[in-house]
Amino acid sequence: MLALFQPVLFVCGMLAISMAVFMLVPMLVSVATNDHELPAFLIASACSAGMGLLLLLFNRPRHFNLNARQLYLLTSLTWLMLSFFSALPLTLTDHPLSLTDAVFEAVSGITTTGSTVMSNLDHTPPSLLLWRSMLQWIGGIGVIGMAVSILPFLRVGGMRLFQTESSDWSEKSMPRFQHLARALVLVYIGMTVLCALAYWFAGMTGFDAINHALTTVSTGGYATSDASMGRFNDAILWIAVVFMMLGGMPFTLFIRMLSRPSWRILQDDQIRGFVWIIVGLVTVLFLQQWLTTDRAPFEILTQAAFNIVSVITTTGFASADYTLWGSFSMALFFFVTFIGGCSGSTSGGMKIFRFQLSWLFLRDQMRKLVHPRGYFVVRYNGKAVTDDIMVSAVAFSFLFFLVLTITTLALALTGLDVLTSLTGAATALTNVGPGLGDIIGPAGNFASLPDSAKWILSLAMILGRLELLTLMVLLSPVFWRG
Template sequence: MNLNVSINWRSISYVCGFLLLALGGAMLIPASLDFLFFSGRTYMKFVAGLFVCGIIGGTLVLANRCPDRMKLGMREAFLVTSLVWVVLSIFAALPIYWTLNIPFVDACFESVSSLSTTGMSTFTLVEKIPKSILLWRSFLQWFGGMGIIVIAMTFFPALRLGGMQLFRSEFSDRYEKILPRLSQIASSLLGCYCFFTVICAVLYHLAGMSYFDATCHALSTISTGGLSTHSESLSYFNSAWIECIAGAFMIIGGMTLMIFVRIAHGDWRSLMRDKQFHTFLSSIFLCSVFLTFWQVMTNGTPLLESIRHAFFMVISIFSTTGYINTDYSLWSPLPLVLFFIISLIGGCTGSTTGGIKIFRLQVLFTIARNHLRHLRRPNAVFMTRFQGYHITDAVAFSIMTLIILYITTVLIIAISLSACGVDFTTALTGSGAVLSTLGVGIGPIVGLGATIAQLDALPKCILMFGMICGRLELLAVLILFMPSFWRN
């Protein structure tokens, strides 16, 4: 295999260095707050992390700063998309490792889980963790959520991942005049993201959360990460108002953020045109109503309690957030199977959610319907369309490939975990939880209030690999394992 291919490593190193500098700058936030308001015992760990990121990141930027060669081709785009997530996760783990004196694998697990917005944890009692570390995890989720939105709306359409090239046409048609440059698209998305985060934090505080809890949960909610400052998740607060606020912002996090950019630029009809949004809301409503009556009929649960738990849990799992307001493991098997399925579906494209994404299933069902119609009328020609755009064979094949690989990867990760001695239920639901970035499954290891700390290093590494694959739409990672990718 010829590894001396035409890959612009200088550009890749420059991007990694620049983002390391940004990560180091972000460490100032928990360091400053710990020094001023928290225990004052952990800020030096973040300062040390800042210096490490600053030295290495600065060196990479200065050594590879060459305007004539700062170009990212297709290979570089695939590489930098995956490499950035790995590099940032390793360096983001340093303050966690130095503060808690835990194995470095566990520290990396926390950072990968946070940046990928998965929300799975190795911590047994979250309440005993320093506030600076809890805040750092929340910020990592927030950064990861924003990062994947920008990548999904800019890089993935160009890389033609899983049918995302369909959205390149939509962007060029509708945004070229109002947002002609990539930097403007990113800044507009960031503005919407920050706006909803601030509003969510204010509402959480008004509903009874402390300033610290409100901030951490707002960062975690809008990013659909799901990490909490309490082991019992949102059930700790036992507040219907807090759950309503969380539900509303989890739905916002599960929507295409670009819709709000359109609305901000005067395109108020965009919400009504978006078929993903309609399907997302209707699916949440139908599943919630079904589970409400199922709980009433099978368990005799009071109606209002069933409505509260069913709607919250369906929104949380559909948006792949993973917040919990009740011990769902005590429910009958049918709701648990439904939760597993909808977690793999996820939310809308261009959101912070994980999963296969609704638009791909919409296209798949349209293809299946046209195929059945073609069997009935062999001479007829049926066009596959999505939101007014023609679905070419290349786009359809790309979507079907991703769905098949997604299901296959869930099984492969589950089998790998089982080979490490993990029981079948934990292996399967844990595999789905990391690949969908939901973060919670069923059982004492991946269930409500559970911790994967008892697992060995190898299954933890398998789960981390699944998180990165799920966060980066699978194909962006798997293509790096193809020998042809590295050949000229």
Template sequence: MDFRTIASAIGALTAALGLAMLLPALADLAVGHPDWQVFLVSSLITTIAGAGLWGASTGGEAVLNLRQAFLMTVLIWLVLTLFGALPFYISDLGLSVSDAVFEAMSGISTTGATVITTLDSAPPGILLWRGLLQWFGGLGVVVMAIAVLPMLRVGGMQMFKAEAFETPDKILPAAAQIAMAMTTIYGILTLACATAYWVAGMNPFEAMVHALSTVSTGGFSTRDASLGAFAQPAIHYVSVVFMVLGALPFVLYIGVMQGSVRQFFGDSQVRLFLALLAFATLIAISVQVAGGIAGGETAFRQGLFSVVSVMTGSGFGLADFSAWGPLAVSLFFVIMFIGGCTGSTSCGIKIFRFQVLARDLYQHIRQIVLPSMVYIKRYNGRPLPDSVSTSVQSFVFLYFASFLILAVLLSLTGLEPLDALGAAATAISNVGPALSPELGPNGNFASVPETTKWLLAAGMLVGRLEVLMIVVLFTPRFWKA
């Protein structure tokens, strides 16, 4: 394995991360906060380390092979997390190494869980850095889902390599153009979201920070109470709209830009995703009304916001759904595992995987009832190869196995059973809030043991990298020449 190519890519991205640290430095300098020095020092360390690694590793192969792609993808997330944790650790927030790594991993994996309890008084640089980490992580997830995972055949993603690049009606002629187009769309959505937040009542700085974490479906806020700190309902509805937009396939946005709106709404996973959102919202509203918790527009807004926040993996908080009763807790526990669409910034078990499992189950039942009948599985009108079904089944099995193992390990660190299950689910699914009052939408992870934080950070990485990618690295055959 030629490690020079891997090191070169990691070095370039690390240097870019270091340069991005100058933005929060400027934000602190503009208000006269001394934390600008924290970001300047962090930027110098990160940029020099990244540039040095890039310079020392030039001359590698221009094309990545399969093993290099697996290793590079995992290492990028790990290295960027460690360097992204520098400002948190050096700042005056008083965070330990465990806290800093947890916060950085939560940011770059777009999970949104936090250990910071003083957001209302935190310097603007820290708040902006948290938003930037999520924005970079969300963009990286989109690129990974479109360009990397299909090549690695992770969790059935090979189906989308065919759809994006090999069909007769190609959206764009080259993968590089698709990546550039998606980056442009990502930026446009972010600016539109920031503008909408500002018009709805946020100040410009908070509007931009929240836009960075909304479009990326991350969930970091500038307030301890998250979006519940803002009384304007318009802000909550703006958040709902852009959380949903962030959880839809970015490849389809390219088609919309070219005038193919019909293709967008004709996508089966988009229709199912919106239908599940509506159904879960109806249950959440009914629970509030039946329990006398809220009624009218408030029940509708709280139910819609909470369901969208959890299903898209954003994790913003508005109301404490853990206090709505056992039915609500069960509902949100289930929808934590249901992610958005493929090629989006969302997380969890993507909608298309549930569709593939449903088609496999239907085929199996048909063959039991009518053994002689030939049934061709299809997805969006195209035949569904058996390799995709096998990949999806393997992914889902490993996903829930990872969840159960993490829940057991968390319980061994001292968490109560409900806390352990909720924390494991929210980490693996990159959602953010857990199910209990202490770790739910109105709580945070500051009080959990250090070991718990490291386990949760590992769970976030496993969930963000689609489980299979991590498992492959632990197989002895992968490291054999």
């Protein structure tokens, strides 16, 4: 058992120290702005670094190799550990959050969900606002790394469809993985800088531009004001649309495009499906609003595009309370919640490729009904899709809706109404952020929910971010008997 945990805890130690280093940034902001939050970050950083050093000293393995069981354990433990360490400053601030609220806010941040229990953000100390934004940015790069290297290797939910040489996890693949990791970080940082500059040129303050760039590229959705993005001009909203869409696309394709510039990136089945779904949904919502309201067409188009892209990429920004746009709009946004972005992106949701595989599987079944003796090959991105990938994708979809049902019922048991329970469960599992209704809708937040509901939603956010199966495997007796 020690051999199973030792390398995993060693990696957890390195990540705890990394989190302590990241806390130095809001410390500097606290000193520069004199917002009195320096002790909170100083103590939290010391605790995180101390625990990290202990894990490193007592768990240094002789030979560092990770097998599949250890990777399952590593992905789950790291997200849980980072959530608790990142919550420490929120419990030590001058106006501390309760343990429940701090963990909820940290989990929402590190999983790039964007649900919040904090209000009066316009008067919140700058160091705390920056820390929330940094959590989402850190979580975003973690999501990309997990999606391109770990989940394909573990064959989670059809992700083996995107397996590369860097998903091998053998010794010979380590140099390739390190090269990919460096490239991903550089692309991620570069895109964040471009987004911040674009926001700044469009009229944001430097502080707002940095914070919103961190949460836009990571498709997280934390803002520096209770009004979210509703206080900014149309140019800023369109900039957000562009970078939210980029954040919802596979980052490995950006690396390929930079190394070998070619517009063939647009021929990727995921990207084409992603773009066409957005265009279709925005068109439908624009026409519905144009025919039923007297607002200016460009205003309708801007609001429709921004909010559709925000929800489908699971960013969770809001520029308006779209629950006031009528029952059709509410129903549309509810179903859009489940779609998500592309695999290998920072976004959550069920992912575009699973809907595409489901359509291809349905079309294949229809052909077989008409031609029982025919032989048909399902292809995705020009490659044949094997049966195990199809089975894995179907298993994920079944598990997703099973967990959605259980989470909804659990939230209802805490006393929440049906709409809040259902949309709260959906937005947590898909890592979107806002739900629907007066309580957790785009104009509300999660502060008034009972503590039991917040713990349920925190678990659901981690489950959704880990693609469900990664954490569920740990609950299986087979895992511990292996």
